[in-house]
Amino acid sequence: MNLKHLIFRKSINHISKLSPKPASTISAAISTSLHSISSVQSSAYIKNPKPISPFIRCIHLTRETKLSYASVEANVVSGDSEDEDDGTTKEFLSRFVWIMRGKLSEVYTDCDKETINGMLLVIVEKVVEEMEKGGIQRMVGSKVAMPSQDFSEDLWKTVWEASNMVLEDMEKARKKERMKQFLQAEEVKEMCRFAGEVGIRGDLLRELRFKWAKEKMEENDFYESLQRFKSEKQEKGGNVLKEQAVAAEDTPAVASLPKRKGKIKYKIYGLDLSAPKWAEVADKIHEKEEMLWPLEPKPISGKCKLVMDKILSLKKEDDPSQLLAEWIQLLQPTRVDWITLLDKLEQQNPGVHLKVMELVLGEESFQTNVRDYTKLIDAYAKEDRVEDVERILRKMVENGIMPDSLTITVLVHMYSKVGNVARANDAFESLRNYGFQPDTKIYNSMMMAYINAGEPRQGEQLLREMETRNIKSSEEIYMALLRSYSRRGDAVGAGRIANSMQFAGFQHNLEYFALLVEAYGQAGDYDQARSNFDNMIKLGHKPDDKCTANMIAAYEKKNLLDKALNLLMELEKDGFEPGIETYTVLVDWLGRLQLVDETEKLLDKIAELGEVPPLKVHVSLCDMYSRAKSEKKALQAVGVLEARKDELGPNEFERIITALCAGGFVQDAQRILQLMEAKGFAASEQVKFSLSASQVFSQKRPKT
Secondary structure (H helix, E strand, C coil), rough: CCCCCCCCCHHHHHHHHHHCHHHHHHHHHHHHHHHHHCCCCCHHCCCCCCCCCCHHHHHCCCCCCCCCCCCCCCCCCCCCCCCCCCCHHHHHHHHHHHHHHHHHHHCCCCCCCHHHHHHHHHHHHHHHHHHHCCHHHHHCEEECCCCCCCCHHHHHHHHHHHHHHHHHHHHHHHHHHHHHHHCCCCCCCCCHHHHHCCCCHHHHHHHHHHHHHHHHHHHHHHHHHHHHHHHHHHHHHHHHHHHHHHHHHHCCCCCCCCCCCCCCCCCCCCCCCCHHHHHHHHHHHHHHHHHHHHCCCCCCCHHHHHHHHHHHHHCCCCCCHHHHHHHHHHHHHCCHHHHHHHHHHHCCHHHHHHHHHHHHHCCCCCCHHHHHHHHHHHHHHHCCCCHHHHEEEEEECCCCCCCHHHHHHHHHHHHHHHHHHHHHHHHHHHHCCCCCCCHHHHHHHHHHHHHHHCCCCHHHHHHHHHHHHCCCCCCHHHHHHHHHHCCCEEEEHHHHHHHHHHCCCCCCCCCHHHHHHHHHHHCCCCCHHHHHHHHHHHCCCCCCCHHHHHHHHHHHHHHHHHHHHHHHHHHHHCCCCEEEEHHHHHHHHHHHHCCCCHHHHHHHHHHHHCCCCCCHHHHHHHHHHCCCCHHHHHHHHHHHHHHHHHHHCHHHHHHHHHHHHHHHCHHHHHHHHHHEEEEEECCCCCHHHHHHHHHCCCCCCCCC
16 A cells, blocks of 8 residues: 655745746635535545554654655744653644545545645644644534534534544554553563463463553553642642533543644655655554553444344344354454453353353454363353353363363363362363473362362372472461361371471361361370370360360270269269260160169250251160160160161171161061162171171070
């Protein structure tokens, strides 16, 4: 494309010196042309010209050049000195002349360059005259073109539209230049560096950088406006709010030129930019600017807007493919148009957003990348839609896009959350193969997956790995590991975690001591259990019902009933009242000792609490009454257990069968065995042997 700069002069005589044509001929041509302009419809002037690129504008305003281009100078009425607003004025006039040249050239195709220059000279002189009087602000700020005695209504309307267009372009260029400054701000660079460290690259990083710079610019503008408000308030006093309200009503919708003081000194230098190399350079700079500055979405109106409204109002069960196809045909969207549509869907219709987003991934105009797939996978993962996630992964690989570290991180969190340890571990190892160092969140997710799967040792290995990398885990993870070891009765593992928590500096709470008491109690080490129980009391923690029950259970394993009773008496002196947990342990213990009367007294205590006895109490009663050969009470207990058979585990089933066999209730034992097998539990050889022996040596049931 050939771009030729405007060359014009303040007077017709000065133009005539540059042209072989006589001045009278040029003057006549100008008069004739301006008269013709008056009769042309305004539609000939309102076509949008091609925006001038920053590179062309830079060359246009460059004063010193080593190129052998013709440069001519036109000085409109000189002032005393150039003030700080001369740069803005020069840019406005340069842009205005470039646009008006295009409009005149479209209408007057037969006129030569000198004639067009003469027309432009007259128009520019009138605009400069308005600027010197301060009238240009009123002209461009008004909604309609003001009439002029010198120009016709159509011509003046064209000047008005071109001026507004120039001011809008200047405002966009100003914001663009400001944005470039904030893109280089230290805070933005720091966030970009951090994003790069966690694996964000390419287009997503570029979009995030622009977003952060925009937020920084808006924040800066906000504080500047506050400062201006403060200054104006100090100057104007209490009337500042009223004056601002009045000023806001008169403020034009477009940007305005600075207020002039004195007359304007305007210089413009012509450059012949018709050489092909300048077009190539301008195209390259335009491509670079598109990478830095995101494109704006296309304006949507008419039928396309109606189709878009239908898409936004779709129901979750509707198929959006036909509407999308129609929308594509009408708009021919680019990536920025797609993103705008998806953002609106996410805000207005979240139920359809994911369905449309999945369809959009297959559109060529969307320019799908790995980040788009990752965003959809993350959305499905947050809803625990594992099948959808795996389907998108397969589609992603089929389209030649391989998952990156961010995608795999999402998979680790999802599989850990749903308890699929094998898949979570595969994703975790893949993340390491990428060379990505897991952070605290990934470690925690993976450790919780192991803990929930009953593999605390695997989780502890990751904890040690974090310690070697000087990454501190959360207290919740330590407590989860301690809880897992305690319930499994692994006192050694619980001790390791307890020591790690001490070195990490975590405070010991009631649950910490209760878990240690439980771990050592189940392991049969009642001394360590009692030591932690006493330390808990010394640190000011009052033992609750569950912790006390764990301590009593530790004594039960060694059948130290006197120590257990002494402990209960000491606690009762300090105001402790046994609860359902403690009574349950005592009922089981006394039942095994066949202390029927004492056990039934404890049952009365449980009834006084007003709580439903847990399943373990009924198992203990069945065991006790069966061995005591109390047929009526034993069968009552069996009836309760049969009603709650879904809550029974293999250990409870075997204890009931063994107790019934010991009491001679062989038929009942056989019935319980059938219930056990119906639930999919296999009886041990010892239970089968006991039942077989009871059937052979069965005796008559004793009557009570």
